[in-house]
Structures are given as C-alpha cells and as structure tokens.
Amino acid sequence: MTAAPEWLEITLKTSRDEVETLENWLFKSGALSVTLLDSVDDEELSHAVLEPVPGEVRLWDDITLVGLYARETLLDELHDALHLAAAMLEIAVPAFTASRLQEREWERTWMDTFKPMQFGEHFWICPTEQEAPDPSAINLRLDPGMAFGTGTHATTAQCLAWMGAETARTLRPLEGCRVIDYGCGSGVLAIAALLLGAERAWAVDIDPQALSATRDNARQNGVLDKLEVGMPELVNDLSVELVLANILFKPLMDLADTLTASVKPGGRLVVSGILREQMEPLRERYSEHFEFEPGQDQDGWALMTAIRR
Template sequence: MVELILLAPEDCVENVSDALIDELDALSVSVEDADADTDAEHALFGEPGMPAPKAGWQRSVVRALFPDDAAATEAATLLLAQDWAQAVHVQAIQPVPEQDWVRLTQSQFAPVPVTPEFWIVPSWHEPPPGATRVIRLDPGLAFGTGTHPTTRMCLRWTARQSAERRARWNRVLDYGCGSGILAIGAALHGADRIDAVDIDPAAVESTTANAVANAVTLNAGLPDAASGTYALVFANILATPLTLLAPLLCAHVAAGGDLVLAGILERQADALRTAYAPWLALQVSDTEDGWILMTARRPG
C-alpha cells in the first residue's frame, strides 16, 4: 500500500478529492488541516444536521491510498496536469507500514458504563466487575455503539426507570433503531414484545444480529413494521426529524405509556416542547455534554 500526500488550497480540495476517488481509482481519501497544531490552525465547527460554516481549511493535506507506487505516481502526474490544479503540490509518495487493523480498531473501543451495574461491552472484552447487565455490541455500520451521550442517556433512563415501570413495558417501540442498542437495553430490563424499526436496511440487519448476540427477542424491520400503541417509545434521531415525526410518534404512545426522545441539543428544547404540545407535554429528564433527553407520559 502506498500513500500519495498532497497540499491543496481550500478552493481545490473538493476537486482534488473527487478526481482521486472518481477518476484516479484511489482506495481512500482523507483531508486534514495542514496547519493543525500550529498558531495558524483554524477549527471548523458544525452542529449535527447542519453544514459546516466553511467547506474546508485554507490549506489542506489530502492523503490518498493506492495499491502500489506506480498507481500513486500516475495519479499524481495526471492530477497535476489539470489546469485547475496549479496550486496543488505533491508532498510525498511513500509506503504505508502494515498494521493489524483489527487490533487497532478494537483498541479504540473499550467497555462503556451506563450505570455502575449496566455496561456496553465489545465482544473482545470481559465485562468489568460489578456489571450485572451487559450489552454485547461491536462497532458496525449502524449508529449506536453507546459512546454518544444521546445513546447513554436513553439507556440510563431505561435502567433507572425499570424497577418501577418494567411490569408495564409489555410492548416497546425503538423508532430509528440504528444498531438496536435501545431495544436490546429495554429487553435486558424486562421489556417484552419489542419492535425496532429503521429506514436503513443495514440498521435492520445490524439490529437483528445484535439481538441474537445478546440472546434477546425482538422484531426488527422497516418503519411500517411499527403498528398500534406501545407502553414505551424510543426515538434517538435528531431534532428536525423528531419535529416532523411528532404526530406519528405520539400516536404510538399508549395510555399511561412513556415517550423518550434524544438527539436534541439544549437550545432546541423549547422548539421540541412546542412541536409535541398538541399531544404530549415534554420535559427535560437528563443532560450530558450539551445534549438533552426529553420524555413525556401519556395520562391514563
């Protein structure tokens, strides 16, 4: 494996990246700030669901992987021959040291505590002492490995409420299930008859596999698999789709049932309360790192 390293100004980065992937057969392309860790570093901040304020840095390092030196050299030659690439410069063409990528990936994922007794543990780790409930979940294509505050807050709510409410959790819906982690967490805390739905078929497959790995029973499918009312409804998505889904999600909450929403920034709380007010009264039940958990209970 050989890496082609280029230095490109902001207005060329998109063209360079597209050319490397679409026309020059790069195996992968990554872009980073050429001035990182210097006084000239300029951070780009964006919020979930919103575009970054700028498309890139003033100067970017573009790294492209190729199978061999000849392919990398040919790509650099063809790229620099373009009229628009006059400001692009080759910094290096160098071999990439072989690594144990499986071990490297695994080293980045450690057990995640939800509560002192409830943990998310990758399959290659042993559960920590004191963990009485464990979700076995490996990184995959679907969102939801337990490392994000929104996921942890949903699971924490489940763990804290289960002693009082699990007897009523005879039907549960995880809407936008991703990896299925919230559905699995509910099952481990006594919930029954669980539907986990997502618009992404890869998420449905991931949820099914993760349920098997955790020895829990649930029904995973596309959104039309959700029907009727449920004693507990989860939706960990983002504020904009949660707003649009307000009538649908509220219609799925049974009398006496709970709605648990996540993927919401603190500043979005009032907008969500307003969107759900015709059906349910949302309140903030947890906060972590600028994110909030909002819940509501239907009277009955």
C-alpha cells in the same frame, strides 16, 4: 487478483469545546464513522475520564478525532468534500492528516479503542472480545460497526443512561414494558430495553444496513426471539408503553403524529438527537398530547422525556 481499496482515514486534534462542531464537519463530508480518542496516551489519572454519574457524558480536554471514509473514496474528492462541509458550517478547515487503512486494521483499531462503558449502577455496554467489568450486571455485548449507535455518542449515551438509571434498585427496570426503538441504527436501545426487562420490542429504521446490524446484535445478545425488526410501517398500528426515538430534530417534528399514536395513554416518549436550542420548539410540537418531564442536556445535545396524556 486486484487488492481491495483501502479505507481512507482523516485524523485531527481538537479541544473539548470544538469536538461537536468538528465531529459534525467530518460526518457532513461523508465520514462513515467518527472515533473520539484521548490525545494524551498514557496511564496518568490527572486527565483521565473517570466514571460519570448517570446521565453525564464526559470528554477529555485534548481529543483526537478520526473519521473513516469508504474504500472507494478518492483523496482529491475528499479534499473537496471537507472544504464544502466547512463552508456549509461556516468554519475554517482545521489541520488534518489523511492516511489509508486496510479493512482488517480498521476493525482491529475499533476493537482496541472501544472499551466497556457504564450506564447506571449495574448496566454496561461491552465489546464482545473484552471481559465484562461486572459479570453480575446487565452486560450488552456490542462491537462497533457501520450502523449508528454504540453508546459513544452523547445522544445514545444519554438514552442508555436514562434506561440504566434504576439498575441499582433492580436489574429489570423495564419489566413488562413493550418498547419501540424508532430509528434503531445498531439496535442498541431496543436490545438494552429487552435486557433490562422489557416484554417485547420493535426496532424500525429506513436503512436496510441498520436492520441487518440490529438483527445480528440482537442474536448475539440472545434477545432476537423478543424483537421484531423492520421498516417504520411495522409499527403503524402499534401503541406501547415506551417509545425511544434517538433521531434528529426535523424527523422528530415531522413524525409527531406518528410517534404520538405509538405511545399509549400513560406511556412514555424518550427523544434524543436534538440540540439544546431545539428543546422548546419540540416541546411545543408535542405538548397537546404529552406532559414533559424536566429535560437534560450534555455537550449541547439534549434528551427529553414525556408522559402521554
């Protein structure tokens, strides 16, 4: 029997200032996932990333980036893709190492590096195999996979921090809300909403793999009975109290009419996946029907919230 091809992994070291650009470079070259690790592997607290305040995303000073590529990827093809992506971004190709990683080892590596993350006083994202730091808190169980969204990226982290900001006051800050997670990826935002008290949620995406991951993750967290999962047409005639759209700038601009119709008057729209400099044009695109609250940004990525008129 022929052995299955091994995963291809690209590893490089960088600084906090360059991590966003190089993470983007890896994704543009075809990476299925990118992991951020502390380059200094010890127990010293002098450089550790300690508990951030709600809405804050912190990184180490020295970071190792690890990009994972599909098993069928050839090294020569990846070399070309890395150089093409660098040319598109107008950056020099940084020093990197390439290695092969068996599937089982890759899964183990994810489990070893993905740690519990806190988003608010009493809200955590925890790997299934690890003990929850606060068993009395809202603990969303999630393991990294191919679908985007575990809370490690600044865009997802800011959304989760916004959702968990009131958990010091109540464990059910979204009590009674109906929620749409538009571009759900792993389903983490829809699942978080339900665990935080939402009455019902709809998770939509154009990627079948994302829909499958969302169902699995919802089942694991015991909320599948309150969640409907499907393509965007699922919510065509729906108007709810909260719409979460952690997608990119262009689809947010293109989907303005659709997302506007999905938020009932007095409801709230939360958008992320945009850069700081894209906040103003997005505000202008939605301003006819929304009153925007003060926005926030972290490491160049922005989160905006608005109330439907």
